[in-house]
Amino acid sequence: MRFFHIADLHLGKKLLGESLLEDQRDILEKVLLEIKKERPQGILIAGDIYDKSIPSGEAVVLFDSFLERLAEAGLDIFIISGNHDSPERLDFARNLLAKNKVHIAGGFKGELPHTVLCDERGELTVWQMPFIKPAALRPYFEESPETYEEAVQAVLRTAGIDSGKRNILLAHQYVVWQGEKPLPSDSEQLSLGGLEQVDASCFDAFDYVALGHIHRPQKIGRPEVRYAGSPLKYSFSEVHHKKAVTVVDIEEKGQVSLRKLPLSPLHEMAVLRGTMEELTGEAYREYRNGYYLSVVLTDEQPVEQPVERLREYFPGLLEFAIDNARTRERKESGLKTEQILLRTPRELFQEFYKKQNHVEMSPAENRILEEVLQRVGEHVL
Numbered sequence: 001m002r003f004f005h006i007a008d009l010h011l012g013k014k015l016l017g018e019s020l021l022e023d024q025r026d027i028l029e030k031v032l033l034e035i036k037k038e039r040p041q042g043i044l045i046a047g048d049i050y051d052k053s054i055p056s057g058e059a060v061v062l063f064d065s066f067l068e069r070l071a072e073a074g075l076d077i078f079i080i081s082g083n084h085d086s087p088e089r090l091d092f093a094r095n096l097l098a099k100n101k102v103h104i105a106g107g108f109k110g111e112l113p114h115t116v117l118c119d120e121r122g123e124l125t126v127w128q129m130p131f132i133k134p135a136a137l138r139p140y141f142e143e144s145p146e147t148y149e150e151a152v153q154a155v156l157r158t159a160g161i162d163s164g165k166r167n168i169l170l171a172h173q174y175v176v177w178q179g180e181k182p183l184p185s186d187s188e189q190l191s192l193g194g195l196e197q198v199d200a201s202c203f204d205a206f207d208y209v210a211l212g213h214i215h216r217p218q219k220i221g222r223p224e225v226r227y228a229g230s231p232l233k234y235s236f237s238e239v240h241h242k243k244a245v246t247v248v249d250i251e252e253k254g255q256v257s258l259r260k261l262p263l264s265p266l267h268e269m270a271v272l273r274g275t276m277e278e279l280t281g282e283a284y285r286e287y288r289n290g291y292y293l294s295v296v297l298t299d300e301q302p303v304e305q306p307v308e309r310l311r312e313y314f315p316g317l318l319e320f321a322i323d324n325a326r327t328r329e330r331k332e333s334g335l336k337t338e339q340i341l342l343r344t345p346r347e348l349f350q351e352f353y354k355k356q357n358h359v360e361m362s363p364a365e366n367r368i369l370e371e372v373l374q375r376v377g378e379h380v381l
Contacts, residue, residue: 046212047082
């Protein structure tokens with residue numbers, strides 16, 4: 001039985017203010033073309049369908065069109081929510097859509113949705129675990145899980161999974177392997193502190209785990225626990241990612257083969273670095289069309305209207321910075337990025353408060369800060 005695995009569509013997302021709707025329409029069309037060639041039985045869409053919990057009308061129309069084309073191709077379609085999605089909105093008309101093989105799990109409602117498929121080798125069950133937070137499980141479990149791993153374990157433990165049969169799981173969580181973390185990028189919404197981590201050993205009962213949340217395609221522990229990655233690059237930190245559709249072929253129990261189908265975007269992404277003379281020369285001609293660009297200008301002497309001049313050569317210029325002796329000196333006089341990343345939000349706010357007010361925060365103010373950080377953490381996680 002063959003499946004396509006994709007995730008993190010983030011429909012409606014903008015890249016530094018630039019709409020990516022046409023890029024997303026183009027990449028979904030390329031997924032559909034691969035479906036015609038490969039003829040999978042199903043597609044696994046592992047969360048973050050939209051970029052916002054209240055998506056734009058254009059994003060909803062685009063996904064609706066994509067679903068219609070998938071249904072016309074006769075696929076079994078499996079969709080779960082991600083941390084960017086609104087579970088309630090994603091669940092709209094889910095029962096009606098299930099009659100047309102569109103299986104949606106927007107929010108956790110006390111049990112793990114699953115669908116049994118059959119082929120000449122017997123049954124294969126596809127389980128759908130929408131993005132879950134420990135707090136969301138309190139109505140369903142006597143002992144409320146405190147960590148994300150405990151939450152996932154509780155949901156799977158009560159699902160009645162027969163590990164002797166073939167099983168696939170869709171999940172949208174931050175999965176690690178024996179403490180080793182996946183390689184992230186700047187475009188993901190990750191929390192601090194590690195409470196959201198779920199060890200891949202939780203998924204031992206599954207022949208394949210279709211993960212969403214991390215935008216770089218990669219395995220976590222064994223090859224069959226895999227992030228498909230996003231179909232497009234959503235930040236310049238992803239410039240070297242190789243985006244692809246993951247093809248999953250499941251034969252007998254325990255026999256899974258994987259391969260990737262590369263996806264070519266409407267606009268590539270690149271980071272250019274050099275002087276104005278170098279950047280506007282022939283060596284960079286290929287980047288003048290078909291690219292979204294981040295440009296770092298290295299001239300030591302001031303350049304008049306650098307952004308305007310560069311945009312004449314590079315219409316896709318989205319990000320601009322200057323790196324020379326003067327800018328480096330200014331950076332060194334302030335708090336370095338590395339220093340910020342090593343500090344907790346609590347420490348950073350306390351330092352900011354002291355600089356603004358010239359006194360330490362009082363115990364009452366620290367208690368208020370603690371409550372705010374907990375609420376923000378629950379919202380992000």
